[in-house]
Amino acid sequence: MFHSETGVFKTSYAADMALFPLPVARWAIAGLAALFVGVVPLMFTPYLMTLLNLVLIAVVGAIGLGILTGYTGQISIGHGGFMSVGAYTAANLIVRLGLPFWLAIPAGGLMAALIGIVVGIPSLRIKGIYLAVATLASQFIIEWTINHVTWISGGIEASIQVPPPSVFGWKLQSPVQLYFFLLFFAVLAIVATLNLMRSRIGRAFIAIRDQDIAAEIIGIDIFRYKLYAFAISSFYAGVTGVLYTYYLGIANYEQFGIDVSINYLAMIIIGGLGSVLGAVLGAAFITILPEATRLFLTDFGGALFSPDTIRRLVPNLTLILFGGLIIFFLIVEPEGLNRLWRNIRNYFRFWPFSY
Amino acid sequence: MATNAIEAIAGERRRVQLAVSGVSKHFGGLCAVEDVSLSVAAGSITSIIGPNGAGKTSLLNMISGVYKPDTGTITLEGRDITRARPSEVAALGVARTFQNIALFGGMTVLDNIMLGRHVRMKSGILSSVIYWGLAQREEVAHRARVEELIEFLQLQDLRKQPTSALAYGLRKRVELGRALALDPKVLLLDEPMGGMNQEEKEDMARYILDVNGAWGTTIILIEHDMAVVMDISDRVAVFDRGRKIADGTPGEVQRDRAVIAAYLGTRQERAEAAE
Numbered sequence A: 001m002f003h004s005e006t007g008v009f010k011t012s013y014a015a016d017m018a019l020f021p022l023p024v025a026r027w028a029i030a031g032l033a034a035l036f037v038g039v040v041p042l043m044f045t046p047y048l049m050t051l052l053n054l055v056l057i058a059v060v061g062a063i064g065l066g067i068l069t070g071y072t073g074q075i076s077i078g079h080g081g082f083m084s085v086g087a088y089t090a091a092n093l094i095v096r097l098g099l100p101f102w103l104a105i106p107a108g109g110l111m112a113a114l115i116g117i118v119v120g121i122p123s124l125r126i127k128g129i130y131l132a133v134a135t136l137a138s139q140f141i142i143e144w145t146i147n148h149v150t151w152i153s154g155g156i157e158a159s160i161q162v163p164p165p166s167v168f169g170w171k172l173q174s175p176v177q178l179y180f181f182l183l184f185f186a187v188l189a190i191v192a193t194l195n196l197m198r199s200r201i202g203r204a205f206i207a208i209r210d211q212d213i214a215a216e217i218i219g220i221d222i223f224r225y226k227l228y229a230f231a232i233s234s235f236y237a238g239v240t241g242v243l244y245t246y247y248l249g250i251a252n253y254e255q256f257g258i259d260v261s262i263n264y265l266a267m268i269i270i271g272g273l274g275s276v277l278g279a280v281l282g283a284a285f286i287t288i289l290p291e292a293t294r295l296f297l298t299d300f301g302g303a304l305f306s307p308d309t310i311r312r313l314v315p316n317l318t319l320i321l322f323g324g325l326i327i328f329f330l331i332v333e334p335e336g337l338n339r340l341w342r343n344i345r346n347y348f349r350f351w352p353f354s355y
Numbered sequence B: 001m002a003t004n005a006i007e008a009i010a011g012e013r014r015r016v017q018l019a020v021s022g023v024s025k026h027f028g029g030l031c032a033v034e035d036v037s038l039s040v041a042a043g044s045i046t047s048i049i050g051p052n053g054a055g056k057t058s059l060l061n062m063i064s065g066v067y068k069p070d071t072g073t074i075t076l077e078g079r080d081i082t083r084a085r086p087s088e089v090a091a092l093g094v095a096r097t098f099q100n101i102a103l104f105g106g107m108t109v110l111d112n113i114m115l116g117r118h119v120r121m122k123s124g125i126l127s128s129v130i131y132w133g134l135a136q137r138e139e140v141a142h143r144a145r146v147e148e149l150i151e152f153l154q155l156q157d158l159r160k161q162p163t164s165a166l167a168y169g170l171r172k173r174v175e176l177g178r179a180l181a182l183d184p185k186v187l188l189l190d191e192p193m194g195g196m197n198q199e200e201k202e203d204m205a206r207y208i209l210d211v212n213g214a215w216g217t218t219i220i221l222i223e224h225d226m227a228v229v230m231d232i233s234d235r236v237a238v239f240d241r242g243r244k245i246a247d248g249t250p251g252e253v254q255r256d257r258a259v260i261a262a263y264l265g266t267r268q269e270r271a272e273a274a275e
């Protein structure tokens, strides 16, 4: 992610293959860690903490979708469905069996992975837009099932209340407490994915995306690896669902509708497909955008519109911005925000010899 | 004693490693390959020649599992691979390159060749995600083997270049590297020298001979350059319109009337041979 090659020589393969091979990068990581662990929780208002918490949850989901769509080239418009599978699995286990978070979260992820594998089966035969439609169908089937099977959804308005996660007997309730909880999982997702993508399985995913015939010829069992990608990606989605459930204190399928599936696609497209950093940037951008639009309009739109109009305007304006940005990034800058970051980085890469 | 050893080696070299028998492949009304048989000795270099559209690439596609033959069987060391999937054939030690280079363009030379080691590596999802420990040790160990190949193919300076940025001849070389990374028993090369200049062709011919000599890899080669083919091949099979019309040592094939008529000779020789 961070590079400055001036005056650095790598001597062993292990060092050359390290996640952050350069000292500069390790310093930058340490700086970021200090910022997010020390400074942010002290400086941010509860409102900003809440917004940041939503970003952290979205980071996990966007990275997961990025593994499937960005790295393996298999589109999914059904990730909202996988999130709700995770959410309801965990909520039921928490409420009925009293499972702690460290069991409920992987359980939600695993159940979503299982469903994800089933949804991924058609990917052997169908590609592109047809696969998109199949995953979209799964979204509706999952929504319908959760809504109609009261054994899963608990009856009243298909929602299940869950207690906050507790660590060593501490209940995590305030935005700052939840922040550290969510930060842990976001960092875990980032590191796990960076590791995955620099080893055998991750390379195979990219190979399938770039050249499926050649991938098969060098011995990659395409079907198996597509299913791996679906499983891993929906595991992340399931975990995202559980985290969101903890954040809200309630599991509700309406929180994971088709609009959520599309938002997550927007995140990875705008952030830059096939990049973990891109997914992180996209998750932050798409989560903050509606809030930024709202704040902007209430601060500056008052002269033109009544508060009532503004309230109705915000969701529509956000949608227009989403649509416009997706089209912009698909056509003009397919590498997304990640590319903008790279341009900045490349400038400093050989700093101080950047001419 | 010494003669026995030599005979044993000679016997070993004559052992049939890959056998294609009575294989046909149709596309609609078109007969791309018709009743072709070919047996390839372990450790040999076999060239397939013939005009465009003769069915050479289709035969390689059937061996590597991309196409399923309509009739006939293909065996590798006695094991039937007629219906095997490409990934299964690769896992059995058959590697190949393509007529129109099929590299992973966005990836570096290094990653392309590392991908060639896929079937030799084992890390699963969990150890990959954790990385430190098992997966890292595996990555480093296989990186060492890949570096040997990079050195062998003189690609050291290009390691971290994306392959899409390389010149045509170099891309062909990287693709050879990716195939070699599988440590193949059998290597299928589809026009590895196509579109190359004389110097690049000589380099490629040397790599092929080195691979065959140093590792005893069995090689099946499709190539149009007759000088190269006759120079490096142990056996030459000649294809024309889906059929194998001749098969023998380079010398035998060059003297074969049918081959001269169809393919090799000058216009006058072809006319004479056809009478």
Ligand SMILES: Nc1ncnc2c1ncn2[C@@H]1O[C@H](COP(=O)(O)OP(=O)(O)O)[C@@H](O)[C@H]1O
Pocket: B027, B030, B031, B032, B050, B051, B052, B053, B054, B055, B056, B057, B058, B059
């Ligand atoms: N997938 C395919 N679909 C239809 N026709 C094909 C296909 N593959 C090869 N052919 C046809 O089979 C014939 C032999 O092609 P090919 O094996 O590529 O010949 P060569 O490699 O000797 O030039 C050609 O006429 C070609 O058009």
Ligand SMILES: [Mg+2]
Pocket: B056, B057, B058, B099
């Ligand atoms: Mg061909």
